[in-house]
Amino acid sequence: MSTAPRIGCVPYLNAKPLIYGLENEVVFEHPARLAQRLAARELDTGLVPVVEAFRRPGYVIVDDISIACCGPVYSVILAHRVPLQSLREIVVDASSGTSALLLKVLMQKRFGLKLRYVTESLADTRSNADAQMLIGDQAIRFHQAHDDWQILDLGQAWSDWTHMPFVFAVWAAHADYLELHALVKKLAAARTAGCAHIEDIIAREQGGDAAFRRRYFGQNVYFNLGPREKEAMRLFRQLLIEFGELKAPYELRFAK
Structure with missing residues (x-):
């Protein structure tokens, strides 16, 4: 059975x-x-x-x-307070796997940035972080509630770079x-x-x-x-x- x-x-x-x-x-x-x-x-x-x-x-x-x-995904984002070229560190959601690796590929291969990545639980977003990667429903809520941050949509960034x-x-x-x-x-x-x-x-x-x-x-x-x-x-x-x-x-x- x-x-x-x-x-x-x-x-x-x-x-x-x-x-x-x-x-x-x-x-x-x-x-x-x-x-x-x-x-x-x-x-x-x-x-x-x-x-x-x-x-x-x-x-x-x-x-x-x-x-x-294929284009903007909206729910996988890098939120940053300062321009990308000024970043030294990004806080990455500990619940992410693929998205964190996509971020690293894009930062180094597309933008030419070698950065430090700090993995944390982002149940509460870090107000003192210059940049943080968010996924899922939390990313959607952050996207909608924070117009004082710059947002890099990782789906859009990948599509712009690879046309895929x-x-x-x-x-x-x-x-x-x-x-x-x-x-x-x-x-x-x-x-x-x-x-x-x-x-x-x-x-x-x-x-x-x-x-x-x-x-x-x-x-x-x-x-x-x-x-x-x-x-x-x-x-x-x-x-x-x-x-x-x-x-x-x-x-x-x-x-x-």
Whole structure:
């Protein structure tokens, strides 16, 4: 008899369309903790930072589903008080993985800056920091509440530099999970339903600005994983290898 898959997801607005109808079956964790639990086999699949799929050859990536952007993402930002060229240090959210590495790649490769990175829990933003990287709903709230900071949107910065989309998160699963095919179908059905019911997802969210959420889903993030997104993933992976953040690559595997 098959058992229900153990599914982990991040608790952010941008993940809601991927778990539509599965909300009561999902364990919610922040990205770093979610990656740890998947690696420890406490979960069968998780919506993890894309770097986790690069690091673990025992994972397969669920095909055609991701959290991606092509241009401004709005929810992954570098907030800074002084011009970029004047920065010496950036405070990075400890819950981030992929976004922190994207920031380092952009700062050094695109802007020519070698900076010091301090990893902290940013449940409360540091008022004395000259620059801080924020992700998810916290980044959205900060973006909307602080017009006295300069904002670098990391999705836009990547797109301007590479002319490619950026994939932030994917469903990764253990390749030896016995019910893998059924799991892939379940996640694909949830994504299809979620994208068809964006207005319902917007209405369910408490507080905030429904018009903003509509723009966010319509203009900032999307949920496909096609050839262009896979090409962008491989480019990012190669850059991380050059940075010494990853070992030599293995072939990424996708489950349909």
